[in-house]
Amino acid sequence: MEKYAIKVKNVSKRFKTRKFKASSGFVSKFFGKKVYKNALSNVSFTIDEGEIVALLGRNGSGKSTMIKILSGILYPDRGEVNVLGFKPWSERIKLASQLGVVLGAHGQLFWDLPAFDAFKFMKGVYNIKQSDFKDRLEYFLDILNLRDVYQRQVRQLSLGEQMKCNFVASVLHMPKIVFLDEPTIGVDIPSKTALRNAILAMKEQNKTTFILTTHIVEDIGIAERVILLNKGKLVFNGSRKRLERMFGDKRHVELHLAGNCAIEYKKYGKLLEQKENLVRLEVNKPMLKSRSFLSLLNSKRVLDYRVAEPGLNFILSKFYEQMDNGESKGD
Amino acid sequence: MLELAERCFAFVVAGFKQQLAYKLDNFISLFFKIALSLVMIFVWTAVFANTHAKEIGGFTLNSMYIYFFIVNAIFFISYNDMPAYIMQSDVKDGAIATALIKPVRYPLQLLFSSIAANLMDLVTFVLPFLAITLLIGGITISTQTLVFFIAEIILAYVITTLFGFLLGTLSVYFVSIWGILAVTNTICFLLGGGIMPLSIFPEWASKILVLLPISLSLYTPAATLLGMLSTQSILASLLVGSIWAVSLFVFSIFWWQKVSKRITSAGG
Numbered sequence: 001m002e003k004y005a006i007k008v009k010n011v012s013k014r015f016k017t018r019k020f021k022a023s024s025g026f027v028s029k030f031f032g033k034k035v036y037k038n039a040l041s042n043v044s045f046t047i048d049e050g051e052i053v054a055l056l057g058r059n060g061s062g063k064s065t066m067i068k069i070l071s072g073i074l075y076p077d078r079g080e081v082n083v084l085g086f087k088p089w090s091e092r093i094k095l096a097s098q099l100g101v102v103l104g105a106h107g108q109l110f111w112d113l114p115a116f117d118a119f120k121f122m123k124g125v126y127n128i129k130q131s132d133f134k135d136r137l138e139y140f141l142d143i144l145n146l147r148d149v150y151q152r153q154v155r156q157l158s159l160g161e162q163m164k165c166n167f168v169a170s171v172l173h174m175p176k177i178v179f180l181d182e183p184t185i186g187v188d189i190p191s192k193t194a195l196r197n198a199i200l201a202m203k204e205q206n207k208t209t210f211i212l213t214t215h216i217v218e219d220i221g222i223a224e225r226v227i228l229l230n231k232g233k234l235v236f237n238g239s240r241k242r243l244e245r246m247f248g249d250k251r252h253v254e255l256h257l258a259g260n261c262a263i264e265y266k267k268y269g270k271l272l273e274q275k276e277n278l279v280r281l282e283v284n285k286p287m288l289k290s291r292s293f294l295s296l297l298n299s300k301r302v303l304d305y306r307v308a309e310p311g312l313n314f315i316l317s318k319f320y321e322q323m324d325n326g327e328s329k330g331d
Numbered sequence: 332m333l334e335l336a337e338r339c340f341a342f343v344v345a346g347f348k349q350q351l352a353y354k355l356d357n358f359i360s361l362f363f364k365i366a367l368s369l370v371m372i373f374v375w376t377a378v379f380a381n382t383h384a385k386e387i388g389g390f391t392l393n394s395m396y397i398y399f400f401i402v403n404a405i406f407f408i409s410y411n412d413m414p415a416y417i418m419q420s421d422v423k424d425g426a427i428a429t430a431l432i433k434p435v436r437y438p439l440q441l442l443f444s445s446i447a448a449n450l451m452d453l454v455t456f457v458l459p460f461l462a463i464t465l466l467i468g469g470i471t472i473s474t475q476t477l478v479f480f481i482a483e484i485i486l487a488y489v490i491t492t493l494f495g496f497l498l499g500t501l502s503v504y505f506v507s508i509w510g511i512l513a514v515t516n517t518i519c520f521l522l523g524g525g526i527m528p529l530s531i532f533p534e535w536a537s538k539i540l541v542l543l544p545i546s547l548s549l550y551t552p553a554a555t556l557l558g559m560l561s562t563q564s565i566l567a568s569l570l571v572g573s574i575w576a577v578s579l580f581v582f583s584i585f586w587w588q589k590v591s592k593r594i595t596s597a598g599g
Contacts, residue, residue, distance in 0.1 A: 073431045075592050096434035107429040110345060112352040117345065124341025125433055127334050153352075 004082070005177055005209040006047040006070060011079030013040040013065055039065040040076070041232045049176075050207035052199065054214065054223035054240070058320060062232040063213045067179045070211070071101055084176055097126060100175035102183055108169035115150045115157070115165035119172060126173035133172065140168040144194050159186030167195060171202065177209045178202075184219055196222050217312040230323045244315060251288060252314070255279045256304040263301065268293055282310070338435045339443045346447020357455070364456050368403035371526070372396055388531035393468075394557060395528075400464040401553040402525055407452040409487040409548040410523070411495055412516060413445035418499030419508050427594060438496055438587060445492065465556070472556060479565050480555050486572040487548035493579040494544075500590045524550025530559075541568060544575035
């Protein structure tokens with residue numbers, strides 16, 4: 001029997017907006033042209049219980065719209081959505097206790113109050129037992145290093161501290177599904193690691209499902225699966241490994257040159273960057289074993305070199321580039 | 332049911348804490364609230380002085396003073412436009428998205444968030460100010476009058492909260508509704524008896540105005556305390572108010588179902 005935490009079938013959503021000419025005069029500012037934007041077009045996917053999925057895409061690709069439809073805030077124009085057995089927009093209140101949503105840096109916090117008051121507020125709103133509240137709060141305060149922070153007014157906290165407190169407020173009720181929108185933006189490196197560890201621990205201990213929208217590549221690292229949206233259409237749905245393998249024939253080579261020496265990079269690959277004596281090239285994997293390239297690496301012109309697999313940043317850029325050129329690598 | 336009560340109570344507590352966040356501001360705003368009645372006192376002193384009248388619309392100068400002190404006190408609990416302001420702000424900055432994913436219906440969130448502010452006003456300003464006014468004015472009130480007065484205030488609170496909620500939903504269409512709220516508040520203040528008692532209006536106008544729910548929030552409770560209304564007209568006001576409250580409640584349910592489908596927040 002199929003058991004999904006989330007099932008989305010042929011979902012479409014269109015928004016009506018007004019477009020104003022940049023050069024138009026004062027009067028025409030009142031009469032923008034009515035335009036329709038397809039935020040989502042026939043999107044279908046499923047997400048299993050306890051899965052961590054990265055929902056990726058460029059700005060305006062439909063990620064936020066999808067999250068809002070899944071959490072019942074928006075109604076789709078067409079299609080079916082099932083989240084934990086509920087139709088989100090018509091059974092939003094029933095579903096709400098089982099969802100955690102992290103939108104922005106302080107969405108769940110009160111700007112003028114200490115974060116602790118928001119935690120207490122969540123305790124009441126989600127009917128969390130006092131003993132559970134205490135245990136969970138202690139746990140999160142420790143692993144996210146918030147002991148010196150949570151009793152201070154939110155407006156006095158740094159962006160990273162707000163993000164961490166907002167995360168705690170959103171998951172104190174131990175939801176079955178958590179939507180995270182850019183959860184580590186502005187967070188320092190140790191805290192980023194702590195946040196990611198907290199997510200992994202919640203998945204392990206409670207089989208919590210996480211849907212993550214982010215532009216930070218390191219965050220995608222914790223996702224088992226990637227769903228990629230482009231202009232409202234689903235263009236990739238598969239494991240992170242599979243996404244990485246899609247451009248697996250490319251390697252990045254960093255060369256430290258001995259002074260100004262003329263090298264014809266074109267015959268080896270694509271020049272990505274050149275800064276004084278440092279050169280970065282994108283080459284096809286077989287090129288690394290070619291005689292001409294090996295002789296370049298061993299020549300006196302190259303003092304040192306480093307070969308690396310392209311990172312997710314590069315892969316995603318390539319992917320978007322292909323989308324713009326009309327090629328699709330979707331399922 | 333208990334769970335829902337606990338959830339709603341959380342909004343009241345959070346609202347209280349937010350009210351208490353800036354104590355000096357709260358303290359200073361008390362003076363502003365008192366100053367509001369002084370403005371009307373100066374205006375009506377001038378009116379009486381210039382017309383040389385001993386009574387206008389059934390009010391002597393002294394009873395006019397007391398009327399405006401009472402109106403000014405009860406205004407802060409009988410006229411609740413906070414749902415409109417909270418909703419406008421939520422729609423503007425996208426916070427409505429976070430509010431909608433809470434396991435409490437959004438209209439209830441608006442109600443309980445505003446209750447906190449109104450209770451705060453009740454304790455810190457309305458009750459002391461009203462008590463001092465009645466004491467200095469030498470007004471004794473019977474139990475029956477007190478019951479009528481409380482019933483009118485509660486009914487007015489329900490009506491204006493629903494009205495504020497309906498106005499707030501306009502922000503889903505127009506985003507900024509500050510101008511609409513400024514206009515409606517001024518009209519409600521005028522037609523509710525906040526600038527002059529309704530008995531001063533021409534007879535045909537005051538007959539229409541008492542049929543409108545807004546008179547329940549200012550003129551009717553103040554006139555009830557002053558003993559200027561008969562039991563029959565008080566009961567008639569309560570009946571009219573109840574019909575308005577039920578109608579607005581039914582319409583609000585229908586309207587919210589329609590409006591909530593149109594909600595879009597920051598980022599689509």
